[in-house]
Amino acid sequence: xxxxxxxxxxxxxxxxxxxxxxxxxxxxxxxxxxxxxxxxxxxxxxxxxxxxxxxxxxxxxxxxxxxxxxxxxxxxxxxxxxxxxxxxxxxxxxxxxxxxxxxxxxxxxxxxxxxxxxxxxxxxxxxxxxxxxxxxxxxxxxxxxxxxxxxxxxxxxxxxxxxxxxxxxxxxxxxxxxxxxxxxxxxxxxxxxxxxxxxxxxxxxxxxxxxxxxxxxxxxxxxxxxxxxxxxxxxxxxxxxxxxxxxxxxxxxxxxxxxxxxxxxxxxxxxxxxxxxxxxxxxxxxxxxxxxxxxxxxxxxxxxxxxxxxxxxxxxxxxxxxxxxxxxxxxxxxxxxxxxxxxxxxxxxxxxxxx
Numbered sequence: 001x002x003x004x005x006x007x008x009x010x011x012x013x014x015x016x017x018x019x020x021x022x023x024x025x026x027x028x029x030x031x032x033x034x035x036x037x038x039x040x041x042x043x044x045x046x047x048x049x050x051x052x053x054x055x056x057x058x059x060x061x062x063x064x065x066x067x068x069x070x071x072x073x074x075x076x077x078x079x080x081x082x083x084x085x086x087x088x089x090x091x092x093x094x095x096x097x098x099x100x101x102x103x104x105x106x107x108x109x110x111x112x113x114x115x116x117x118x119x120x121x122x123x124x125x126x127x128x129x130x131x132x133x134x135x136x137x138x139x140x141x142x143x144x145x146x147x148x149x150x151x152x153x154x155x156x157x158x159x160x161x162x163x164x165x166x167x168x169x170x171x172x173x174x175x176x177x178x179x180x181x182x183x184x185x186x187x188x189x190x191x192x193x194x195x196x197x198x199x200x201x202x203x204x205x206x207x208x209x210x211x212x213x214x215x216x217x218x219x220x221x222x223x224x225x226x227x228x229x230x231x232x233x234x235x236x237x238x239x240x241x242x243x244x245x246x247x248x249x250x251x252x253x254x255x256x257x258x259x260x261x262x263x264x265x266x267x268x269x270x271x272x273x274x275x276x277x278x279x280x281x282x283x284x285x286x287x288x289x290x291x292x293x294x295x296x297x298x299x300x301x302x303x304x305x306x307x308x309x310x311x312x313x314x315x316x317x318x319x320x321x322x323x324x325x326x327x328x329x330x331x332x333x334x335x336x337x338x339x340x341x342x343x344x345x346x347x348x349x350x351x352x353x354x355x
Contacts, residue, residue: 030290040117123150128293129217159223208234214300
């Protein structure tokens, strides 16, 4: 496809088609970058499920009052009328004992794995966005080049993500209030209404910042400028951004539910908490991770095509902006040094004396 054909306005359906074409064109590169995220994700998931898997299964059995077969087990105690059993406190304590066993060591391991995960997921996101930009201008991106770009813009993207996540504090506060048991029903209803309104606002912000990463990477922006730019581009395009993001996430989560259901029905509900069960469940992420990053980049570029008339030359200038900026800085410094040398040399050589 000629490069100029890529700078045409796209519908939502054409956006998915463009994303799929880009992914299949260099699936080797995108899958290789995706493994940077997938490997620590699997390690983290296996560790977490290894910690809570058996204990969670115990809790599920303990709380399942409708399972008459379990009435034969020691998880339940009965009343005198042989009615529906109550939860045995000893069984629940067994669940807690399993959950906290070696919790310190496992928590430390999960923390390290999460740190590695976020380091690599941000770098991989930048690398894929940069690769999409290169493909848009008919260049052949290399893994080493994309990886270098990924880590060079890591701090800017991390800072923007942290600024965007500060609003999660509101979720924690409102969630904590709702988890209490106030006696005043009116207060509870008011908090619930505020919580729903806050969630609607959070969705609005999430949609507005969905193209934050491409804006920072393509235009070489800092965290605050990137947030402002993404918010500006989202104006009048939030429906388009929401529909594409929602459909992509919905398809992925439905696929995960189907795979999880098959595993539980064929191998039992314990299998979903095993290492191999976690691995099989996460396999679709190898495809979804690059597809989602490519999709956001295509959405971002399409918005710029519609609003600003972006073309081949504009995108090349954006992609090469960082390199040109670094060269310009070096040239300015070199000229400054030359000027300073020419300025002070006559003073030093004046009649052999220092002035």
